[in-house]
Amino acid sequence: MQANNLRWIALIQDKIHADLYKGLEDSLHAGEHNTENVGRRTILPSSFVGSPRDMHQRYQDAMALVHKFGKPDIFLTMTCNPSWPEIQSKLLVIQVPNDRPDLLTRVFHAKLEELKKDVLERGILGTVVAYVYVIEFQKSGLPHVHMLLILDQNDKLTTPDDFDKIVRAVIPDEQQEPKLYKGVLKHMIHGPCGVLNHKSPCMKQGSCKKGLPKEFSNDTKQGNDSYPLYRRPQDRPAVPLRENSRVRVDNRWVVPYNPFFLLKYDCHVNIEICSSIKCVKYLYKYIHKGSDRV
Structure with a gap:
């Protein structure tokens, strides 16, 4: 079609x-x-979803929301998990998840609708007055959604204590929170890259494009025109990334997450506080960059 x-x-x-x-x-x-x-240049109109004109138009719509409701407060990213039972139970013996992109898409859409109810109707992260989200289907990789949330004035996140109530960036204690511990190691550990893996896709000119590993920090600190520096204490030794794995990771490798969403959806759900970022246009241009520009 x-x-x-x-x-x-x-x-x-x-x-x-x-x-x-x-x-x-x-x-x-x-x-x-x-x-x-x-040659002849073929121009795609804005009615063609994913075209440069369409993405630019959506970006302008998003900036109109900022003009009325203010800067975004939370940047949420959720990625499809091919190991979800709803997917695995429908595969034939000889099939792998990538053989059924239709199944991946349907299950991910159902999970996204439930996520929207949690965020927009149930107010898990606070009262949302405006939001924008973009679903990306990359040529390689799994479908994922980027969502920017603008909170009500009474629920604005302005202090490190506010950040800590929503976002964590630590490996939980295995004895006290065993399910969360497994979830973080399975879904929320970046890479590893750098000295642990020089061939990681995120490596560019000898360093990680995402800026990991982060530095240890005993407290969450306000970002200066950037994401906050989340609490990452050096309070316990590194742990094996997987069972019988020689790769060991610590809090420096954790991608910020919310415990509720990680436990409920059993997939990569990255939560970032973006209220301290002055250049809001960067955030909206990031999620409206187009289908093949990830």
Whole structure:
């Protein structure tokens, strides 16, 4: 169906005056007199979901929400877990989750609808007055959602104590919180990369693009035009990433999470406090960057 839509758009380029774009004129002025060599630029209208014009239009809509309700407070990312029972129980013996993208999508959509109820109706993170979310289906990887939440003025997160009530960035005690302990090691440990794995996809010019591992910190600190520096105490030795694994990790490798969402959804659910970020346009441009620009 998408191929048919693209073909139809290509056939109506005359109606949207695609030939008049400056790029073609510049090519001719530069000495390229054979128009067959110049080619023809196909312009995708904003009605085509995922096109640059569509994403720019959605970005402008999101900025209108900021103008009315203020800066976003929480940046939430949830990624599909191919090991969910709803997925595994429907696979044939010879199948793996990637063989059933339709199943992955349907189950993820159901989980997302429940997440929206928790966030928007039940107010697990506070009263939400405005929100924006984008679902990404990458060519490689699992479907995931980026969500920006603007909270009511009475629920704004302004102090490190407020941050600690919603976000944690530590490996729990295995004896006191065994389920959460397993969930963090399974879903919320980054990489590992750096000295533990130089071939990790996040490595660029010898360092991690995500800035991990983080530094140890006994207290949560307010970010300076950035995400907060979450509490990551050096209070216990590193633990094995998996059973019988020689890789050992500590609090520096933990991706910030909320215990409620991690236990309920059993998948990667990253929660970041973004109220201290001054450049809100960066956040909205990040989630509206387009389907193939991750």
